[in-house]
Amino acid sequence: MFRPRLLITSLAIALGACSPQDPQATTSAALAQQVILPAYSRWVDADRTLAASALAFCQGQEDLARARADFVAAQKAWSELQPLLVGPLAEGNRAWQIQFWPDKKNLVARQIEQLLDGGAPIDPASLAKSSVVVQGLTAYEYILFDARIDLADAATKARYCPLLEAIGAHQQQLAEDILARWKNDGGMLSQLSKFPNERYADAHEAIAELLRVQVTALDSLKKKLGTPLGRQSKGIAQPFQAEAWRSDASLASLESGLVGAEALWNGTDGKGLRALLPSAQKALAGKIDAAYADARGKLAALQQPLGVLLKDDAGIQRLNALYDSLNTVHRLHEGDLAKALGVQLGFNANDGD
Template identity: 30%
Template sequence: MKPLTPTLCLTLALAATPLLAADSSHIDHRTTDYRQQWHTDIRAGYQKLAAQGQALAQQSETYCRAPSANGLEQTKQAWLEAFLAWQKVRFVDFGPVEQDNRAWQFQFWPDPKNLVARKASYLIKDEAPVTAEKISESGVAAQGFPMAEYLLYDQAFSESEQALPADRTCKLLLAVTSHIADNSKTLARDWDDFRSAYVGNEQYTDATIRAAMAGLEILEERRLAAPMGLRGNGKRSVYSADAWRSESSLIAADASVQGLKQYFLPAFSGLLRDRNQAALTEDIEQQFDEVLANFPDLDTPMAPLLADDDAFRSLQSLYIDVTRLAALVNDRAAVALGVVRGFNSSDGD
């Protein structure tokens, strides 16, 4: 997307001024309604994350108390369900999730230096007890879904002497999943407490839209284009994707689009329609369906799709659909609403 020029920004601002001056009370009331809906919808997502985080912690405890092959598979499934719940609300990059680097605590990514694996090795070899305090002091690479994913899924680690259900590794898994559960519960509670500040502040309308824009941008550029070799060195590599160890990179992408459709789109569509953008609204809603139509066929490991040119075409189709969706939201809708992206909106995750 080309950045908006100062002239274009000024034109949009001036164009909006007569409408706001003519009936500012109506606009304020309507934008409050949008934020009320966004708060309610995002709240549902955070509550789902809290419930799945708790389920993951409980299943991890059940497994480590009485290890079995079936129990390990159930723990992996619990991890996936909690991780996908996070993916659905991952686009929210403001408010309580900003406190204490919570987003990074849930998902330390990208991780080009493989800090998660290095941190796991250190914590397992360290003689100090693995406690909640130890995890809290160990940094974001040790605190979230990627660390639990490493312990549950990493192929080389699973063939080592430290593999689950080794005692110290189980203690680390329990501490990490407990941290995820506590973090999820606190985030849901803090979002509830954030309601008055969020609904009452006009700036959060643009902040919510920019969050969705950044989420689509990260999905397009980092989670798809980078592993597909469309960015950087031009080489396809699954290791550039998130959640590659569990082979859930594409399932996670699906969840992120579902989350945007479920928790962001309803109020956004209402806002666009109230700004006389019915046709654009329909285009965006249809494009969300187009992207999701690529699934569940792409709810498969990404690596085989990157390795085979014929299979790679399905990834290309998904990428094109995501690019079109990002253009509709980040270009056309943003311009129509006068929302200007931050300078580094896609820097960080």
């Protein structure tokens, strides 16, 4: 018997299957799968290399230059990840375990020396119970780069190596745990790809969080440059307040953070936040593209370390120009882009700093 109601239902299902997917859901899933997850995977690889590097260096199978290069690679991978800190890495104090910055009172050096003077055995298990100040990349950098630590001296190397190895192992374990949480059933990869779920009622909530995290990271880039520039200290430069100042990796870290933020904007194959702007917002898209290009260009033109640039007026002038460029990128995202995407940003993690 012919049943019109059944036919209508079948047609509705067929049409629903062919209907275009929510652009925000498509963008969220594409960013999760093609931008964010690969960045987390690169971070894990860098930390695996770091852990192996610590062991090889301490066993005399790797020289100090190689160990330092492996640290810089891990630092850059972490910096690139910071504009993408959604989910478990942004929770439970985990980010502090990776890097303790700003270190306004030189706590890293003080607490490392106190820990080593205590005489207790140091291994990954004991380190996990210690302060976050001594668990992360800033502590690792202190051991490898501080001018007062002569690792060519056998006794000095023997003093610091157990902690170096423990930090490397701790970073690898933490990174692998975060990546596993991302890939687990119902983890962040799934939550950013299929809606609704227990974290996001719809794709717009996911896009809003991605933009909030990106805006916070862009604000942090300004802080990482503005603090040593003396923007908060009446123009008096504070070179020892820079991120990764001992390794002269401050500007490289800044560049990696900008790369991570721009990856969220562009996406892969054009499937980023930029794709969500309607054609009427073509001018805004062009402004943001130009702002990123300007900041990248100014960074690339700085051929000297941050500490060197801070020593003369010409260097400071170039750094201030870079700061202004980063500020433009930040303000365009915080104001114009948020408004265009209908996102209420509220407070960010840097408010009150």
